[in-house]
Amino acid sequence: MSSKQIRYLIFFLLGFVIVYIIFDSTSQPNVNDLSGDFREVAVYRNENNTGPILRVYAVTLKDSLWEEMEKYGELMPYTKYGSTTVYFFQEGKPIPKQLVAGENNFDPPVKQNCLAQYSKDANGQVSFIKKPFKP
DSSP states (O other): OOHHHHHHHHHHHHHHHHHHHHHHHHTOOOGGGSSSOOEEEEEEEOSOSSSOOEEEEEEEESSOOHHHHHHHHHHSOOOTTOEEEEEEEETTSOOOSOOOSSSOOSOGGGGGGEEEEEEEOTTOOEEEEESTTOO
16 A cells, blocks of 8 residues: 555544544433423522532423433433432422522422432432322
């Protein structure tokens, strides 16, 4: 092979790798790929960027699709040593308007409408609880 052919081969392989990286990056699954018509209605994130970052989400959906809820939780951002919590609510029922940090993330009267809770704690432990506030 001549040096010109080797150069073309290297450029072709480099172009192929770049196209593959772009395709792979843009074809990652996201929350829009899930069925259930998920909609974020409230979000809380603490302002602490030097310590643990706490994220709390309230999400509505049309039907109680347990597997889809768990997948949605897995797709939410998570920071090492931080925590992410997602509360799922049935669309059309009362939902929290605002979320806060702490033990109770939203008003107690709305808790009865919570379908599920997905949590990922500071150690990376995942929990998915169906009807977390039902007696």
